[in-house]
Amino acid sequence: MGMEILIVDDEVEFAETFAERLELRGFTAHTANSGEEALRIVEECAAKVMVLDLKMPGMDGLEVLRRVKKAHPLVQVIILSGHGSEIDEAYGRSLGAFAWLRKPADFGDILEAVKRAEKLVTSGALQ
Amino acid sequence: MSLSGWLKKLSLLEFPEEGGSPEIYRLLRRRIIILMLVVTVIPLLSMALINSYQYRNTLRQEIVSPLLVLVNKSKHSMELFLAERLSAVSFIGSEHTFEELADQGTLNRIFRVMKQEFGGFVDLGLIDENGVQVSYVGPYDLKGRNYSGQPWFHEVRARGAYTSDVFMGFRRFPHIAMAVQRGVEGGKYWILRATIDTHTIDELIASMRLDPKSDGFLVNREGTLQTATRSYGAVLDHFPIGLPLSSSEPNCIETTDSLGREVLVAYAYFQNSPYALVVVKPRGEIFRSWYKLKSEILYVFLTGVLIILLVVFKLTGFLVERLRESEERREAAFREIEHSQKLSSIGRLAAGVAHEINNPMAIINEKAGLMKDLLELDSEFRNREKFIALTDAIINSVERCRSITHRLLGFARRMEPHIESVDINEVVRETVGFVEKEAGYRNLDLRLELAENLPVVESDRGQLQQVFLNLLSNAFAAVKDKGSIRICTCDCGETLSISVEDNGCGMSEETLSRLYEPFFTTKTKGHGTGLGMFISYGIIKRLGGRLEVRSKEGEGTTMTVHLKV
Numbered sequence: 001m002g003m004e005i006l007i008v009d010d011e012v013e014f015a016e017t018f019a020e021r022l023e024l025r026g027f028t029a030h031t032a033n034s035g036e037e038a039l040r041i042v043e044e045c046a047a048k049v050m051v052l053d054l055k056m057p058g059m060d061g062l063e064v065l066r067r068v069k070k071a072h073p074l075v076q077v078i079i080l081s082g083h084g085s086e087i088d089e090a091y092g093r094s095l096g097a098f099a100w101l102r103k104p105a106d107f108g109d110i111l112e113a114v115k116r117a118e119k120l121v122t123s124g125a126l127q
Numbered sequence: 128m129s130l131s132g133w134l135k136k137l138s139l140l141e142f143p144e145e146g147g148s149p150e151i152y153r154l155l156r157r158r159i160i161i162l163m164l165v166v167t168v169i170p171l172l173s174m175a176l177i178n179s180y181q182y183r184n185t186l187r188q189e190i191v192s193p194l195l196v197l198v199n200k201s202k203h204s205m206e207l208f209l210a211e212r213l214s215a216v217s218f219i220g221s222e223h224t225f226e227e228l229a230d231q232g233t234l235n236r237i238f239r240v241m242k243q244e245f246g247g248f249v250d251l252g253l254i255d256e257n258g259v260q261v262s263y264v265g266p267y268d269l270k271g272r273n274y275s276g277q278p279w280f281h282e283v284r285a286r287g288a289y290t291s292d293v294f295m296g297f298r299r300f301p302h303i304a305m306a307v308q309r310g311v312e313g314g315k316y317w318i319l320r321a322t323i324d325t326h327t328i329d330e331l332i333a334s335m336r337l338d339p340k341s342d343g344f345l346v347n348r349e350g351t352l353q354t355a356t357r358s359y360g361a362v363l364d365h366f367p368i369g370l371p372l373s374s375s376e377p378n379c380i381e382t383t384d385s386l387g388r389e390v391l392v393a394y395a396y397f398q399n400s401p402y403a404l405v406v407v408k409p410r411g412e413i414f415r416s417w418y419k420l421k422s423e424i425l426y427v428f429l430t431g432v433l434i435i436l437l438v439v440f441k442l443t444g445f446l447v448e449r450l451r452e453s454e455e456r457r458e459a460a461f462r463e464i465e466h467s468q469k470l471s472s473i474g475r476l477a478a479g480v481a482h483e484i485n486n487p488m489a490i491i492n493e494k495a496g497l498m499k500d501l502l503e504l505d506s507e508f509r510n511r512e513k514f515i516a517l518t519d520a521i522i523n524s525v526e527r528c529r530s531i532t533h534r535l536l537g538f539a540r541r542m543e544p545h546i547e548s549v550d551i552n553e554v555v556r557e558t559v560g561f562v563e564k565e566a567g568y569r570n571l572d573l574r575l576e577l578a579e580n581l582p583v584v585e586s587d588r589g590q591l592q593q594v595f596l597n598l599l600s601n602a603f604a605a606v607k608d609k610g611s612i613r614i615c616t617c618d619c620g621e622t623l624s625i626s627v628e629d630n631g632c633g634m635s636e637e638t639l640s641r642l643y644e645p646f647f648t649t650k651t652k653g654h655g656t657g658l659g660m661f662i663s664y665g666i667i668k669r670l671g672g673r674l675e676v677r678s679k680e681g682e683g684t685t686m687t688v689h690l691k692v
Contacts, residue, residue, distance in 0.1 A: 011486055017493040024500050082485025082532075103489035104529050107496045 002026040003118050006047040008038040008064065009080075010056040018051070021107065022114075035059025042068055042075065048121040049098075049114055054081035054088065062092060069096040076117035080105060156447045163439045168432055175428045179421055186417050194393045194406060195377040197335055201343075202377070202395040202404040204331050208247075209290060209400055212323055213305050215245050217288065220309040220319040228253045228319065229261045238264040247323040249302060254280075254318040265322070283308050283318055290400050293325060293345075293353040293362060301325045301354070301362045325354055325362075335406070342407040346370070353402055358386060370394050370403060381410065467668070470643055474665065477645050481532035488528050495521040534658050535645070549586045551616055551625060551690070552577045558595040559614065565603065572611035578618055582692050590666045597659040598627040598686050604650060605631025605684060619689070622673075626687035634678040642676060 005027050009015040012033055019029035030045055032038035035058055042050065050068065054061035065077050079092055082103035089100050098120075099113040219228075219237055227233050238251045250265020258275025274280045283289040283306045291304040302322045310316035332343045332354060345353035346366045355361055367385040370392070371378070377395040384390045389410040396403045411418075499518040502511055559575065566573040602612045606629050613628040634642070634649075641647045643664045648657035667674050671691050678684035 011490060014486070014490045014493055017490065017497050021493060021497050021500055024497075024504070080489075082489060083482050102529075102533060103485045104492040104525050105489070106526070107493070 002028055003049065003122075004028045004030065004045055004047040005114065006030045006032060006038065006042055006045065006050045008032045008035070008050060008056075008061070009053040010034060011053070025111070027114075035061070035064040038064050039067060042072060048075055049117045050075055050077045051080050051110070051114070052077050054079060054092075055083045062088065062095065065092060065095050065097060074121065076121060078110070078113050078117060080110065152447050152451050155450075156443055159443045159447070160439055163443065164435070167435045167439070171428065171431055171435075175424050179424050182420060183417055186420075191379050191391070191393070194391070194408065195379060195395075198393045198395050198404055198406050199377045201331060201335050202375075202397060205328055205345075205402075205404065206397050206400065208327055208331065209303075209305075209397075212245060212247065212321070213288065213290065213307070215241060216251075216305055216319055216321045217307045220307045225253070225255075225309075225315075225317045228317075231262050231264075234262045234264050241321075247327050249322040249324050251319070251321045254306075254320060256316050261317075279304065279306065280318070292347045292351065292401060295363065329354060332404075337406065337408075340409050342405075344405055345402045346405055347401045348372075348396075348403070358384070358407070366405070368392055368407075370405065372396070470661075470664065473645055474661075477535045481535040484528065485532055488525050488532070492522060492525045495525070531656050531658070534656065534662060545587050545589065546585050547588060548583045549588050549591065550583055551581055551591075551623060554588060554591050555595060555614060555616060555625060558592050558599065561596060562599050562603065566612075569603075569608045571603070571606060571609065574611065574613045576613060576615040578616050581616055581618055581623060584623055584690050584692055586670050586690060587666075590670065594663040594666050594688065595625065595627075597663045598688070601659060601686070602627050602629040602631065602684070605629050605633070607631070618692075621692060622689045623692050624687050624689045626685055628683065628685040630683040633680040633682050633684055634676075635680050639676065639678060 002025075005022055007015045007019050007022075007029055009018075009031075010033050012031075015031040015033060019031050022029040030041055030047060032041050035056055038050070038052070039059075041047075052061050052064060061079065061081065065079070068075055068077060073096070076098040077096070078099045078101065079089075079097050080101045080103060092100060098117050101110060101113060219241070223233070223237070228237075234251065234253065238248070241248050241251065250263065250267065250269075252263040252265070252269060253261045254274055255261050258273050258277075258280050260269055260272045260274065263270045279289055279291055287308050289304075289306045293301045293303055295301060302324055304320060304322045306318050306320040308316055308318050328345065332345075335343050337343050339357075342357045342359065344356045344359070344366075347353055350366045350369065352360060352362055352364045352366050356364075356366075359366055368382055371380070375396055375398045377393060379391060379393045381389070381391055384407065391408045391410055392405060393408070394403050394405040495518045499515060499522070502508060502514050502518065505511065508514070555575070555577065559573065563573070565571075599612070599614075606612060611630050613626075615624075615626050615628070617624050617626070638649060642660050644657075645661040646657040647661075664674055667688055667690075673689040675687040675689060676684065677687075
């Protein structure tokens, strides 16, 4: 069983497809389609890396990021969004976002960011 | 009606609110000119008229008064002269008896003394109550003549004394006869009659020293000339101008004489004689100084009006022109604002669209990615290679969309530019470095004319580079192989300009007007996004500069960036 990753996106198609592609590469991918669901799942599973969309109905990505970092500071959050200004980016980074990618992003770039986050988590440098 | 009401009625104060057509400015100009002329020329004109009228009156007084004094004085002298002569005759009549005077010898002696003492006497005669001249001294043989039928004989009988009108004697020489009646007790009476010539009167008139064009003479109450005149005929001719009767006070009238001249006639009636002394002066003479003044006033007035006209026309033209210019500038500024508002709303719209498109793009990207992943795992799939190529094409297309949306979002973002001190020449050289290779392949004549000692500007290096690169790539696209591109920098005082000039295809009016619109491109499909100029415009605007484009179809294009120093 590979590294557990949580994918949060209100676009179900995107989340599912993306999860499938990660699983093909040996990861265990969970998906959530809203901010609330994401917060619930992150409690249940052992995901240490999260790929998060910003603009979602209900709780938005930045709020999810803030709560996750508060409850689980070790979880690395990669923001992947089609929206978001540079001010949002600066704010997100100040909240502890690990990386900031723009949709549609090259899969290789995302994979690379995920691997870096995984390395950070598994190396135990944060403990 | 009030003044402003009048002006409103003449619509002189109703200036057009909305400028634009030249007709309105012509109208405005005309109204201002009329208004200004009315308020300046009318007071000037009335002042000139009042002045000239008052001066004319004063001048007339100045001229008429001395004339009246002269006439009065001369009249007095003549009255005195005639009164003296009459007294002399009267005195002789009182001092001598009829018998003494009837004696020719005595009368001779008396006449001799009279001529010595008084002068002017021509003859002396004694007439008895029957009108027969009893004795006579003088140049004619008039002794024994009967005067009883003559009118003067009856008048002297009635009034006791008599002075005649001038008459021509037998020698054709003007004379004045005067007679006194004396009576003796018992009802018998006699008349002493003397004749004087008018030499002395002529001398008195000459002593008035009138100028050559004026005339001085005596007339009787019937208007018969009593002395010779210069312009109105000889003695006993009729004087053509009627003189209103007045007291013995001198009087003056203005009239036109028989020669058609405008004349001033001053006259005074004698108190005890049937004469009036008349002085005629042509008005032209008198009012010469007045006419001179009048023409001077006219010159001053005309010069004034001329200056006013000049100033009013020039000033109004200048003002209206300035008004028109500022109005045009205002309209141009409005158009500019409208234009930039249009661009910014297009920008916002484009950014919104880009945001929304990103999500479906991401889905397409991942779906295609997954397809590719699956294909790579399944080595038995018949069309594997072909499908991998297809998914790659999809992923590449998504990549292209991504670059478009990301550039759009880059334009729309509100981030402050990263400002630092920038050496423009260095940025230009660096940017040109990116394209030098392509210039070499295409044999382009790429020339740099960079001004030395350019001031350092505070700007965003990366964004400037983006703009220069865009301008350069546009120039590259415009020129044919072996074309030329010139890049100049220049210090223009307040601004610093960087221009990229090419001798390529140029732009049509249509292209120029849509130059900054996003997604507008003249390049073939797939080669241009239509965002280059749109983004460059936004960047330069944010950096506080200005983009200037000059282009002529078929001749080339010059794009200039002006940056504030």
